[in-house]
Amino acid sequence: MKPAPFDYLAATSISDVTEALAASSGDGKIIAGGQSLMPMINFRLVKPTILIDINGIDGLDRIEKRGDRIRIGATVRHYMTATDSLIQQHIPVLHDAMHHVAHLTVRNRGTFCGSICHADPAAEMPMMVLLLNGVITACSVRGERLISAADFFVSSLVSTLEPDEFVTSVEIDTLPQNTGWGFQEFSKRHGDFALACAATTMRIEDGAARDVRFAMMGVGETPLRLSQIEAMIDGRAVADALLDEVSAALKDILQPNTDLHASADYRRHLAAALARRALRDSWRRASIRRGETDE
Protein backbone atom coordinates (compact mmCIF):
# COMPACT_ATOMS: atom_id res chain seq x y z
CA MET A 1 0.00 0.00 0.00
CA LYS A 2 1.87 3.07 -1.21
CA PRO A 3 -0.32 6.13 -0.52
CA ALA A 4 -0.41 7.73 2.93
CA PRO A 5 -3.84 7.39 4.59
CA PHE A 6 -6.64 9.78 3.66
CA ASP A 7 -10.39 10.17 3.94
CA TYR A 8 -12.49 9.68 0.83
CA LEU A 9 -15.68 11.42 -0.21
CA ALA A 10 -17.71 10.37 -3.25
CA ALA A 11 -19.29 13.75 -3.98
CA THR A 12 -22.67 13.90 -5.69
CA SER A 13 -23.01 17.70 -6.01
CA ILE A 14 -20.81 20.75 -6.52
CA SER A 15 -21.66 21.97 -3.00
CA ASP A 16 -20.44 18.62 -1.57
CA VAL A 17 -17.08 19.41 -3.15
CA THR A 18 -16.78 23.07 -2.18
CA GLU A 19 -17.85 22.39 1.42
CA ALA A 20 -15.41 19.48 1.81
CA LEU A 21 -12.60 21.57 0.30
CA ALA A 22 -13.36 24.47 2.65
CA ALA A 23 -13.44 22.11 5.65
CA SER A 24 -10.09 20.56 4.71
CA SER A 25 -8.24 23.89 5.12
CA GLY A 26 -6.13 23.40 2.04
CA ASP A 27 -5.26 19.74 2.54
CA GLY A 28 -8.05 18.32 0.37
CA LYS A 29 -7.55 17.19 -3.21
CA ILE A 30 -10.02 16.56 -5.99
CA ILE A 31 -9.81 13.36 -7.97
CA ALA A 32 -11.44 12.77 -11.35
CA GLY A 33 -9.24 10.64 -13.62
CA GLY A 34 -6.32 10.64 -11.20
CA GLN A 35 -3.78 10.12 -13.98
CA SER A 36 -1.51 12.90 -12.71
CA LEU A 37 -2.57 12.97 -9.06
CA MET A 38 -2.30 9.24 -8.32
CA PRO A 39 1.40 8.92 -9.27
CA MET A 40 2.11 11.85 -6.91
CA ILE A 41 0.03 10.19 -4.19
CA ASN A 42 1.75 6.83 -4.76
CA PHE A 43 5.14 8.51 -4.35
CA ARG A 44 3.77 10.42 -1.32
CA LEU A 45 4.77 13.68 -2.98
CA VAL A 46 1.19 14.67 -2.20
CA LYS A 47 -0.46 13.63 1.06
CA PRO A 48 -4.04 14.90 1.07
CA THR A 49 -6.10 14.49 4.23
CA ILE A 50 -9.19 13.94 2.08
CA LEU A 51 -9.71 12.94 -1.54
CA ILE A 52 -12.92 14.26 -3.04
CA ASP A 53 -14.09 12.15 -5.96
CA ILE A 54 -16.13 14.17 -8.49
CA ASN A 55 -16.92 11.31 -10.89
CA GLY A 56 -20.40 10.83 -9.42
CA ILE A 57 -21.60 14.42 -9.99
CA ASP A 58 -24.23 14.55 -12.71
CA GLY A 59 -23.80 16.89 -15.66
CA LEU A 60 -20.05 17.50 -15.50
CA ASP A 61 -19.22 15.09 -18.34
CA ARG A 62 -20.55 17.28 -21.14
CA ILE A 63 -19.04 19.10 -24.09
CA GLU A 64 -21.41 21.91 -25.12
CA LYS A 65 -21.30 24.62 -27.77
CA ARG A 66 -22.57 28.03 -26.68
CA GLY A 67 -22.36 30.58 -29.48
CA ASP A 68 -18.75 30.68 -30.66
CA ARG A 69 -17.39 28.99 -27.54
CA ILE A 70 -17.22 25.37 -26.39
CA ARG A 71 -17.53 24.43 -22.73
CA ILE A 72 -15.85 21.29 -21.44
CA GLY A 73 -17.03 19.93 -18.08
CA ALA A 74 -14.83 18.71 -15.24
CA THR A 75 -15.26 14.97 -15.84
CA VAL A 76 -14.92 15.01 -19.65
CA ARG A 77 -12.19 12.46 -20.31
CA HIS A 78 -9.50 12.81 -22.96
CA TYR A 79 -10.98 10.07 -25.13
CA MET A 80 -14.28 11.99 -25.18
CA THR A 81 -12.58 15.23 -26.28
CA ALA A 82 -10.58 13.25 -28.88
CA THR A 83 -13.68 11.72 -30.46
CA ASP A 84 -16.18 14.58 -30.03
CA SER A 85 -17.74 15.72 -33.32
CA LEU A 86 -18.27 19.34 -32.16
CA ILE A 87 -14.57 19.65 -31.42
CA GLN A 88 -13.53 17.94 -34.64
CA GLN A 89 -15.73 20.33 -36.62
CA HIS A 90 -15.16 23.60 -34.77
CA ILE A 91 -11.68 23.27 -33.21
CA PRO A 92 -9.69 20.99 -35.54
CA VAL A 93 -6.42 22.13 -33.96
CA LEU A 94 -7.61 20.67 -30.64
CA HIS A 95 -8.71 17.46 -32.38
CA ASP A 96 -5.16 17.13 -33.77
CA ALA A 97 -3.60 17.89 -30.40
CA MET A 98 -5.60 15.11 -28.73
CA HIS A 99 -3.64 12.46 -30.65
CA HIS A 100 -0.57 13.47 -28.65
CA VAL A 101 -2.19 13.31 -25.21
CA ALA A 102 -0.71 10.40 -23.30
CA HIS A 103 -1.64 6.81 -24.15
CA LEU A 104 -4.94 5.08 -24.88
CA THR A 105 -5.41 3.75 -21.35
CA VAL A 106 -4.56 7.10 -19.76
CA ARG A 107 -6.93 8.93 -22.15
CA ASN A 108 -9.74 6.67 -20.92
CA ARG A 109 -9.46 8.10 -17.40
CA GLY A 110 -7.62 11.44 -17.54
CA THR A 111 -9.72 14.59 -17.90
CA PHE A 112 -9.35 17.83 -19.85
CA CYS A 113 -9.98 20.01 -16.78
CA GLY A 114 -7.71 17.86 -14.62
CA SER A 115 -4.85 18.44 -17.04
CA ILE A 116 -5.44 22.21 -16.82
CA CYS A 117 -5.44 22.09 -12.99
CA HIS A 118 -2.26 20.02 -12.93
CA ALA A 119 -0.58 22.75 -15.05
CA ASP A 120 2.24 20.64 -16.38
CA PRO A 121 4.39 22.85 -18.65
CA ALA A 122 4.96 19.94 -21.06
CA ALA A 123 1.28 18.91 -21.39
CA GLU A 124 -0.86 19.71 -24.43
CA MET A 125 -4.12 20.92 -22.87
CA PRO A 126 -2.72 23.84 -20.83
CA MET A 127 -1.12 25.20 -24.01
CA MET A 128 -4.35 24.66 -25.95
CA VAL A 129 -6.45 26.68 -23.49
CA LEU A 130 -3.94 29.52 -23.79
CA LEU A 131 -4.11 29.31 -27.59
CA LEU A 132 -7.93 29.19 -27.55
CA ASN A 133 -8.43 32.08 -25.07
CA GLY A 134 -9.71 29.71 -22.42
CA VAL A 135 -11.65 30.78 -19.36
CA ILE A 136 -11.61 28.54 -16.32
CA THR A 137 -14.64 28.43 -14.02
CA ALA A 138 -13.63 27.87 -10.39
CA CYS A 139 -16.21 27.29 -7.64
CA SER A 140 -15.75 27.57 -3.90
CA VAL A 141 -17.96 28.28 -0.88
CA ARG A 142 -17.12 31.94 -1.62
CA GLY A 143 -18.86 31.70 -5.00
CA GLU A 144 -17.89 31.31 -8.64
CA ARG A 145 -14.81 32.90 -10.20
CA LEU A 146 -13.81 33.11 -13.86
CA ILE A 147 -10.08 32.96 -14.52
CA SER A 148 -8.57 33.75 -17.91
CA ALA A 149 -6.08 31.12 -19.09
CA ALA A 150 -3.61 33.98 -19.54
CA ASP A 151 -3.74 34.56 -15.75
CA PHE A 152 -3.91 30.90 -14.71
CA PHE A 153 -0.48 29.32 -15.22
CA VAL A 154 2.17 30.58 -12.78
CA SER A 155 5.02 28.05 -13.02
CA SER A 156 5.58 24.33 -13.32
CA LEU A 157 2.55 22.59 -11.68
CA VAL A 158 1.49 25.90 -10.09
CA SER A 159 -1.65 27.82 -11.01
CA THR A 160 -3.64 30.69 -9.54
CA LEU A 161 -6.35 28.27 -8.41
CA GLU A 162 -6.94 28.67 -4.65
CA PRO A 163 -6.76 25.53 -2.46
CA ASP A 164 -10.51 25.71 -1.76
CA GLU A 165 -11.51 26.12 -5.41
CA PHE A 166 -12.87 23.45 -7.72
CA VAL A 167 -12.72 23.80 -11.53
CA THR A 168 -16.16 22.86 -12.84
CA SER A 169 -15.54 23.63 -16.51
CA VAL A 170 -13.26 25.31 -19.02
CA GLU A 171 -14.56 27.34 -21.95
CA ILE A 172 -12.57 27.80 -25.18
CA ASP A 173 -12.94 29.48 -28.58
CA THR A 174 -14.23 27.72 -31.62
CA LEU A 175 -12.46 28.70 -34.84
CA PRO A 176 -14.17 30.34 -37.84
CA GLN A 177 -14.36 27.99 -40.82
CA ASN A 178 -11.71 29.92 -42.81
CA THR A 179 -9.07 29.42 -40.09
CA GLY A 180 -5.99 27.32 -40.77
CA TRP A 181 -4.09 25.53 -38.03
CA GLY A 182 -0.83 23.79 -37.26
CA PHE A 183 0.13 21.51 -34.39
CA GLN A 184 3.62 20.02 -34.16
CA GLU A 185 5.06 18.12 -31.25
CA PHE A 186 8.17 16.07 -30.65
CA SER A 187 8.48 13.49 -27.87
CA LYS A 188 10.79 10.51 -27.59
CA ARG A 189 7.96 7.98 -27.49
CA HIS A 190 4.46 8.55 -28.84
CA GLY A 191 2.22 9.82 -26.05
CA ASP A 192 5.04 10.85 -23.73
CA PHE A 193 5.45 14.43 -22.54
CA ALA A 194 6.73 16.78 -25.22
CA LEU A 195 10.34 17.93 -25.51
CA ALA A 196 8.86 20.84 -27.46
CA CYS A 197 5.55 21.66 -29.10
CA ALA A 198 4.05 24.48 -31.20
CA ALA A 199 0.43 25.26 -32.01
CA THR A 200 -0.88 28.05 -34.20
CA THR A 201 -3.98 29.28 -36.02
CA MET A 202 -4.48 32.01 -38.63
CA ARG A 203 -6.65 33.10 -41.53
CA ILE A 204 -5.53 34.69 -44.79
CA GLU A 205 -6.81 38.07 -46.02
CA ASP A 206 -5.40 39.80 -49.10
CA GLY A 207 -2.42 37.44 -49.17
CA ALA A 208 -1.46 38.12 -45.55
CA ALA A 209 -1.90 36.22 -42.29
CA ARG A 210 -4.49 37.67 -39.91
CA ASP A 211 -5.80 36.79 -36.44
CA VAL A 212 -2.59 34.89 -35.78
CA ARG A 213 -2.34 32.86 -32.61
CA PHE A 214 0.88 31.15 -31.61
CA ALA A 215 1.69 29.09 -28.51
CA MET A 216 4.46 26.75 -27.40
CA MET A 217 5.11 24.34 -24.55
CA GLY A 218 7.85 22.10 -23.22
CA VAL A 219 10.24 25.04 -23.47
CA GLY A 220 9.56 27.01 -20.28
CA GLU A 221 8.14 26.90 -16.77
CA THR A 222 4.61 27.35 -18.16
CA PRO A 223 2.97 26.95 -21.54
CA LEU A 224 3.58 30.13 -23.53
CA ARG A 225 1.34 32.28 -25.71
CA LEU A 226 3.86 34.37 -27.66
CA SER A 227 2.29 37.68 -28.66
CA GLN A 228 5.63 38.99 -30.02
CA ILE A 229 5.67 36.18 -32.58
CA GLU A 230 1.99 36.72 -33.41
CA ALA A 231 2.67 40.42 -34.07
CA MET A 232 5.66 39.53 -36.24
CA ILE A 233 3.52 37.29 -38.47
CA ASP A 234 0.33 39.35 -38.59
CA GLY A 235 -0.10 41.15 -41.91
CA ARG A 236 2.60 39.17 -43.71
CA ALA A 237 2.77 36.08 -45.90
CA VAL A 238 4.19 32.95 -44.25
CA ALA A 239 7.26 32.26 -46.37
CA ASP A 240 10.91 31.36 -45.75
CA ALA A 241 12.06 34.90 -44.99
CA LEU A 242 9.44 35.31 -42.27
CA LEU A 243 10.05 31.82 -40.88
CA ASP A 244 13.77 32.64 -40.56
CA GLU A 245 12.86 35.74 -38.55
CA VAL A 246 10.53 33.71 -36.35
CA SER A 247 13.22 31.06 -35.72
CA ALA A 248 15.77 33.71 -34.78
CA ALA A 249 13.31 35.48 -32.49
CA LEU A 250 12.34 32.22 -30.76
CA LYS A 251 15.99 31.41 -30.06
CA ASP A 252 16.21 34.78 -28.26
CA ILE A 253 12.90 34.57 -26.41
CA LEU A 254 12.82 30.97 -25.21
CA GLN A 255 14.62 29.95 -22.02
CA PRO A 256 14.13 26.17 -21.83
CA ASN A 257 15.73 24.02 -19.12
CA THR A 258 18.34 21.35 -19.54
CA ASP A 259 17.17 18.07 -18.03
CA LEU A 260 17.62 14.32 -18.34
CA HIS A 261 15.67 14.27 -21.62
CA ALA A 262 17.17 17.15 -23.58
CA SER A 263 19.58 20.06 -23.32
CA ALA A 264 18.36 23.66 -23.44
CA ASP A 265 20.14 24.17 -26.78
CA TYR A 266 18.49 21.13 -28.31
CA ARG A 267 15.07 22.22 -27.06
CA ARG A 268 15.59 25.70 -28.52
CA HIS A 269 16.58 24.21 -31.86
CA LEU A 270 13.62 21.83 -31.77
CA ALA A 271 11.23 24.65 -30.86
CA ALA A 272 12.29 26.70 -33.88
CA ALA A 273 11.98 23.72 -36.23
CA LEU A 274 8.51 22.77 -34.91
CA ALA A 275 7.35 26.40 -35.06
CA ARG A 276 8.30 26.58 -38.76
CA ARG A 277 6.41 23.36 -39.54
CA ALA A 278 3.33 24.41 -37.57
CA LEU A 279 3.23 27.85 -39.23
CA ARG A 280 3.60 26.30 -42.70
CA ASP A 281 0.78 23.83 -41.98
CA SER A 282 -1.40 26.63 -40.69
CA TRP A 283 -0.78 28.83 -43.73
CA ARG A 284 -1.42 25.94 -46.13
CA ARG A 285 -4.67 24.98 -44.42
CA ALA A 286 -5.80 28.62 -44.27
CA SER A 287 -5.17 28.87 -48.05
CA ILE A 288 -7.25 25.77 -48.72
CA ARG A 289 -10.04 26.84 -46.41
CA ARG A 290 -10.14 30.37 -47.81
CA GLY A 291 -10.71 28.78 -51.25
CA GLU A 292 -13.54 26.67 -49.81
CA THR A 293 -15.33 29.62 -48.24
CA ASP A 294 -14.73 32.24 -50.94
CA GLU A 295 -18.09 31.88 -52.66
Add this chain to the structure above:
Amino acid sequence: MNEKKITVCVNGLTYTRTIEPRLLLSDFLRHELGLTGTHVGCEHGVCGACTVLLDGRSARSCLTLAVQVEGMAIETIEGQGSVDQLGPIQEAFRQHHGLQCGFCTAGFIMAITDMLRYHPLETDEQIREALSGNICRCTGYEHIVNAVRELARERGPLE
Protein backbone atom coordinates in the same frame (compact mmCIF):
# COMPACT_ATOMS: atom_id res chain seq x y z
CA MET B 1 -9.51 3.66 10.29
CA ASN B 2 -12.12 5.19 8.00
CA GLU B 3 -12.87 2.00 6.12
CA LYS B 4 -15.37 1.82 3.27
CA LYS B 5 -17.46 -1.07 2.07
CA ILE B 6 -17.45 -1.66 -1.68
CA THR B 7 -19.23 -4.07 -3.97
CA VAL B 8 -17.75 -4.77 -7.36
CA CYS B 9 -18.30 -7.23 -10.17
CA VAL B 10 -15.06 -8.84 -11.36
CA ASN B 11 -15.23 -11.11 -14.42
CA GLY B 12 -18.93 -11.66 -13.74
CA LEU B 13 -18.61 -12.51 -10.02
CA THR B 14 -19.75 -10.09 -7.31
CA TYR B 15 -17.47 -9.35 -4.36
CA THR B 16 -18.07 -7.19 -1.29
CA ARG B 17 -15.12 -6.10 0.84
CA THR B 18 -14.37 -3.49 3.47
CA ILE B 19 -11.20 -1.58 2.61
CA GLU B 20 -9.13 1.48 3.39
CA PRO B 21 -9.62 4.32 0.87
CA ARG B 22 -5.90 4.36 0.07
CA LEU B 23 -5.95 0.77 -1.25
CA LEU B 24 -5.02 0.72 -4.94
CA LEU B 25 -7.22 -1.32 -7.26
CA SER B 26 -4.17 -3.37 -8.29
CA ASP B 27 -3.55 -4.36 -4.66
CA PHE B 28 -7.26 -4.94 -4.09
CA LEU B 29 -7.40 -7.42 -6.98
CA ARG B 30 -4.23 -9.21 -5.96
CA HIS B 31 -4.36 -9.18 -2.16
CA GLU B 32 -8.07 -9.00 -1.31
CA LEU B 33 -9.46 -11.11 -4.15
CA GLY B 34 -6.40 -13.27 -4.86
CA LEU B 35 -6.51 -12.45 -8.58
CA THR B 36 -2.77 -12.30 -9.10
CA GLY B 37 -2.93 -12.39 -12.89
CA THR B 38 -2.93 -8.59 -12.85
CA HIS B 39 0.74 -7.72 -12.51
CA VAL B 40 2.21 -4.70 -10.78
CA GLY B 41 5.24 -3.12 -12.45
CA CYS B 42 6.03 0.53 -11.87
CA GLU B 43 3.04 1.48 -9.69
CA HIS B 44 2.94 4.99 -11.11
CA GLY B 45 1.22 4.65 -14.44
CA VAL B 46 4.15 4.23 -16.81
CA CYS B 47 4.49 0.52 -17.65
CA GLY B 48 0.91 -0.64 -18.28
CA ALA B 49 1.43 -4.09 -16.68
CA CYS B 50 -1.54 -3.58 -14.30
CA THR B 51 -4.07 -2.66 -17.02
CA VAL B 52 -7.65 -3.88 -16.39
CA LEU B 53 -11.00 -2.87 -17.86
CA LEU B 54 -13.43 -0.65 -15.92
CA ASP B 55 -16.93 -0.72 -17.38
CA GLY B 56 -15.41 -1.89 -20.66
CA ARG B 57 -12.55 0.61 -21.01
CA SER B 58 -8.92 0.01 -20.10
CA ALA B 59 -7.45 1.67 -17.02
CA ARG B 60 -4.27 1.46 -15.01
CA SER B 61 -5.26 -0.33 -11.80
CA CYS B 62 -2.27 1.22 -9.98
CA LEU B 63 -3.69 4.71 -10.65
CA THR B 64 -7.20 3.78 -9.57
CA LEU B 65 -8.36 3.47 -5.99
CA ALA B 66 -10.45 0.45 -5.13
CA VAL B 67 -13.05 2.74 -3.48
CA GLN B 68 -13.53 4.46 -6.85
CA VAL B 69 -14.75 1.32 -8.61
CA GLU B 70 -17.75 0.77 -6.32
CA GLY B 71 -20.55 -0.63 -8.46
CA MET B 72 -18.43 -1.00 -11.59
CA ALA B 73 -17.85 -4.05 -13.79
CA ILE B 74 -14.17 -4.99 -13.86
CA GLU B 75 -12.50 -7.33 -16.31
CA THR B 76 -9.07 -8.83 -15.60
CA ILE B 77 -6.83 -11.33 -17.38
CA GLU B 78 -8.52 -14.16 -15.44
CA GLY B 79 -11.67 -13.48 -17.47
CA GLN B 80 -9.94 -13.98 -20.82
CA GLY B 81 -9.48 -17.74 -20.78
CA SER B 82 -7.84 -20.65 -19.01
CA VAL B 83 -4.76 -22.79 -19.55
CA ASP B 84 -6.95 -25.39 -21.29
CA GLN B 85 -8.96 -22.90 -23.27
CA LEU B 86 -7.13 -19.73 -24.21
CA GLY B 87 -9.10 -16.63 -25.13
CA PRO B 88 -8.71 -15.30 -28.71
CA ILE B 89 -6.12 -12.64 -27.78
CA GLN B 90 -4.15 -15.12 -25.71
CA GLU B 91 -4.27 -17.58 -28.61
CA ALA B 92 -3.01 -14.89 -31.04
CA PHE B 93 -0.12 -14.15 -28.65
CA ARG B 94 0.72 -17.87 -28.56
CA GLN B 95 0.57 -18.20 -32.33
CA HIS B 96 2.74 -15.12 -32.93
CA HIS B 97 5.14 -15.55 -29.99
CA GLY B 98 3.88 -12.27 -28.54
CA LEU B 99 5.53 -12.92 -25.18
CA GLN B 100 8.72 -14.19 -23.65
CA CYS B 101 8.90 -13.70 -19.88
CA GLY B 102 5.19 -12.89 -19.73
CA PHE B 103 5.30 -10.24 -17.01
CA CYS B 104 3.77 -7.50 -19.19
CA THR B 105 1.42 -9.83 -21.06
CA ALA B 106 -1.71 -9.50 -18.91
CA GLY B 107 -1.57 -5.71 -19.27
CA PHE B 108 -1.09 -5.94 -23.03
CA ILE B 109 -3.99 -8.35 -23.43
CA MET B 110 -6.36 -6.13 -21.44
CA ALA B 111 -5.29 -3.01 -23.39
CA ILE B 112 -5.75 -4.92 -26.66
CA THR B 113 -9.26 -5.95 -25.56
CA ASP B 114 -10.10 -2.23 -25.35
CA MET B 115 -8.32 -1.50 -28.66
CA LEU B 116 -10.33 -4.15 -30.48
CA ARG B 117 -13.59 -2.74 -29.08
CA TYR B 118 -13.05 0.95 -29.78
CA HIS B 119 -10.12 1.61 -32.09
CA PRO B 120 -9.89 1.31 -35.89
CA LEU B 121 -6.42 -0.41 -35.97
CA GLU B 122 -6.32 -0.17 -39.75
CA THR B 123 -2.61 0.53 -40.06
CA ASP B 124 0.52 -0.60 -38.22
CA GLU B 125 1.00 3.01 -37.16
CA GLN B 126 -2.41 3.01 -35.46
CA ILE B 127 -1.64 -0.33 -33.82
CA ARG B 128 1.73 0.88 -32.54
CA GLU B 129 0.22 4.15 -31.30
CA ALA B 130 -2.47 2.21 -29.43
CA LEU B 131 0.14 -0.13 -27.90
CA SER B 132 2.45 2.72 -26.90
CA GLY B 133 1.22 2.83 -23.29
CA ASN B 134 2.45 -0.68 -22.51
CA ILE B 135 6.10 -1.54 -22.04
CA CYS B 136 7.61 -4.92 -22.95
CA ARG B 137 11.30 -5.50 -22.33
CA CYS B 138 11.56 -8.87 -24.11
CA THR B 139 9.86 -9.06 -27.46
CA GLY B 140 10.81 -5.83 -29.21
CA TYR B 141 7.06 -5.50 -29.89
CA GLU B 142 7.16 -6.91 -33.45
CA HIS B 143 5.39 -10.13 -32.52
CA ILE B 144 2.82 -8.26 -30.45
CA VAL B 145 2.06 -5.99 -33.41
CA ASN B 146 1.73 -9.10 -35.61
CA ALA B 147 -0.77 -10.61 -33.17
CA VAL B 148 -2.85 -7.41 -33.03
CA ARG B 149 -2.77 -7.02 -36.82
CA GLU B 150 -4.25 -10.48 -37.21
CA LEU B 151 -6.88 -9.90 -34.50
CA ALA B 152 -7.87 -6.59 -36.11
CA ARG B 153 -8.18 -8.27 -39.51
CA GLU B 154 -10.36 -11.02 -38.08
CA ARG B 155 -12.52 -8.42 -36.34
CA GLY B 156 -12.98 -6.32 -39.49
CA PRO B 157 -13.70 -2.58 -39.61
CA LEU B 158 -15.36 -0.89 -36.63
CA GLU B 159 -19.00 0.10 -37.07
